[in-house]
Amino acid sequence: MMKRSLLTFHARSPERDAKIDELRLSSLTRAFDSTIREMAEERSGLIARVKALEISGENSSRSSRKPALSLAEFRRVEERVSLLARRISDCELLKDSLDNSWPATD
Numbered sequence: 001m002m003k004r005s006l007l008t009f010h011a012r013s014p015e016r017d018a019k020i021d022e023l024r025l026s027s028l029t030r031a032f033d034s035t036i037r038e039m040a041e042e043r044s045g046l047i048a049r050v051k052a053l054e055i056s057g058e059n060s061s062r063s064s065r066k067p068a069l070s071l072a073e074f075r076r077v078e079e080r081v082s083l084l085a086r087r088i089s090d091c092e093l094l095k096d097s098l099d100n101s102w103p104a105t106d
Helices: 014-059 071-101
Strands: none
Touching (some): 014 071
């Protein structure tokens, strides 16, 4: 014998399920977009700072001053820029995969 709660149970409408799914997908998409943007900004900022140091170093190369960026620091920046590029690419692939595998309606 079915319990009373089962007899009165009503599933949500497919439209409501679709709306909830759309909101979830939108939330994930915004998170990916924000993360990608932040990593791209960090990458661009690092590149710009190194270029600025390079230019200022060229202008002051006639003096006997110590280089503004050591080789070890330059390598760390280079590794970070490379890592950020890979992570941006990975996030873009995940976002595309999500967009392609989660259709708005089934």
